[in-house]
Amino acid sequence: MSRWLQLRIAQTVDFGYQGNASLGDFVWNDMNGNGVQDPLEPGIPNVRVYLDLNGNSAFDAFEPSALTNTSGSYTISGLPAGTYTVRVDPATLPGGVTQTYDLNGALDNTAVVTLTAGQVLTTVDYGYIGNASIGDLVWSDENGNAVFDGATEAGIAGVTINLIRDLNGNGIQDGADSVVAQTTTNGAGNYLFSGLIPGSYLVDVTDTSNLLDGTTQTGAAGVTDPEPVTVAVGDAYLLADFGYAARRRSRALSTTMPTTTACAIRAKPASPA
Ligand SMILES: [Ca+2]
Ligand SMILES: [Ca+2]
Ligand SMILES: [Ca+2]
Numbered sequence: 001m002s003r004w005l006q007l008r009i010a011q012t013v014d015f016g017y018q019g020n021a022s023l024g025d026f027v028w029n030d031m032n033g034n035g036v037q038d039p040l041e042p043g044i045p046n047v048r049v050y051l052d053l054n055g056n057s058a059f060d061a062f063e064p065s066a067l068t069n070t071s072g073s074y075t076i077s078g079l080p081a082g083t084y085t086v087r088v089d090p091a092t093l094p095g096g097v098t099q100t101y102d103l104n105g106a107l108d109n110t111a112v113v114t115l116t117a118g119q120v121l122t123t124v125d126y127g128y129i130g131n132a133s134i135g136d137l138v139w140s141d142e143n144g145n146a147v148f149d150g151a152t153e154a155g156i157a158g159v160t161i162n163l164i165r166d167l168n169g170n171g172i173q174d175g176a177d178s179v180v181a182q183t184t185t186n187g188a189g190n191y192l193f194s195g196l197i198p199g200s201y202l203v204d205v206t207d208t209s210n211l212l213d214g215t216t217q218t219g220a221a222g223v224t225d226p227e228p229v230t231v232a233v234g235d236a237y238l239l240a241d242f243g244y245a246a247r248r249r250s251r252a253l254s255t256t257m258p259t260t261t262a263c264a265i266r267a268k269p270a271s272p273a
């Protein structure tokens with residue numbers, strides 16, 4: 001009797017009795033590659049996780065398995081107590097990813113866990129960083145021509161931007177689409193979302209500090225807000241640029257006026273004395 005057949009029979013007998021332990025529960029896009037599930041970092045859907053009962057490092061049809069759902073969650077349940085080799089099937093991962101986390105051992109898409117009867121183990125998670133990115137500019141479009149004229153125009157610092165995963169790729173936030181990252185433009189007005197898996201996203205200028213009040217978006221080559229962007233493996237999409245007209249004038253006023261007022265207020269008590 002082959003080893004495979006022996007294992008298959010053993011497996012059939014074991015699972016014939018149907019235990020009540022389970023394991024899971026998350027495969028995620030570790031965008032910053034730190035091996036930690038940071039807030040907002042999204043799950044990766046449609047990844048197969050399986051118990052490699054015959055130890056051949058491949059998924060076989062009789063092996064218990066689960067696909068991650070749209071949130072990246074999975075559960076393999078009905079398990080008898082025992083030790084299991086839990087693997088991610090690399091063929092079901094998005095392209096261009098590098099593993100950053102699994103529960104134990106090397107970063108080999110594999111964790112070995114021991115379940116007691118009825119145990120619910122939810123720490124069998126797997127993290128992956130992608131190699132696509134989206135950016136990269138918010139600027140003051142002085143002449144309103146929807147072009148960044150670098151010699152005479154400047155970026156706008158401190159503007160908050162959300163990245164939304166557009167799961168159904170329809171260009172709007174709906175269904176299970178959620179914010180997967182947040183950032184703020186730097187001193188040069190640049191921003192970058194990196195570590196992304198391929199797919200569709202929306203870049204949403206949220207400007208929670210109201211730096212763009214009183215301005216009008218001029219767009220760059222038809223850029224809207226939110227701007228839909230679809231990236232493939234390895235793409236560095238740097239054309240999600242947002243121009244705003246009349247920005248320089250309103251900022252000059254807002255920074256000059258309080259200073260003048262403050263000087264006048266300080267000067268007043270001084271003159272009677
Ligand atoms: Ca992380
Ligand atoms: Ca196998
Ligand atoms: Ca311009």
Ligand SMILES: [Ca+2]
Pocket residue numbers: 166167168169170171172173174175177
């Ligand atoms: Ca959508």
